[in-house]
Amino acid sequence: MDELIFSVEPAAEGGHVARALGVGIFTEADDLESLAQKVRDAVVCHYDEADRPRVVRLHYVHDELIAI
Numbered sequence: 001m002d003e004l005i006f007s008v009e010p011a012a013e014g015g016h017v018a019r020a021l022g023v024g025i026f027t028e029a030d031d032l033e034s035l036a037q038k039v040r041d042a043v044v045c046h047y048d049e050a051d052r053p054r055v056v057r058l059h060y061v062h063d064e065l066i067a068i
Contacts, residue, residue: 001053003053004021004043004053004056005020005021006018006019006020006025006039007019007021007061008058008059008061010062015028015031015035016031016032018038018039023046025042026042027039027042039058
């Protein structure tokens with residue numbers, strides 16, 4: 001695997017959550033800088049060095065409501 005994609009969303013209780021697409025990796029943090037580090041740590045823990053993806057992409061999901 002060359003690339004692993006995480007969906008990043010605001011958490012209901014504050015902070016952000018990141019979920020890997022197609023892989024059972026989940027983490028959360030209070031701010032985006034901490035979240036990036038936690039994602040990195042989770043990927044390193046989940047994969048052996050030889051199998052680890054070379055790139056991790058964070059896809060930020062943002063909902064916006066528009067009043068009509």
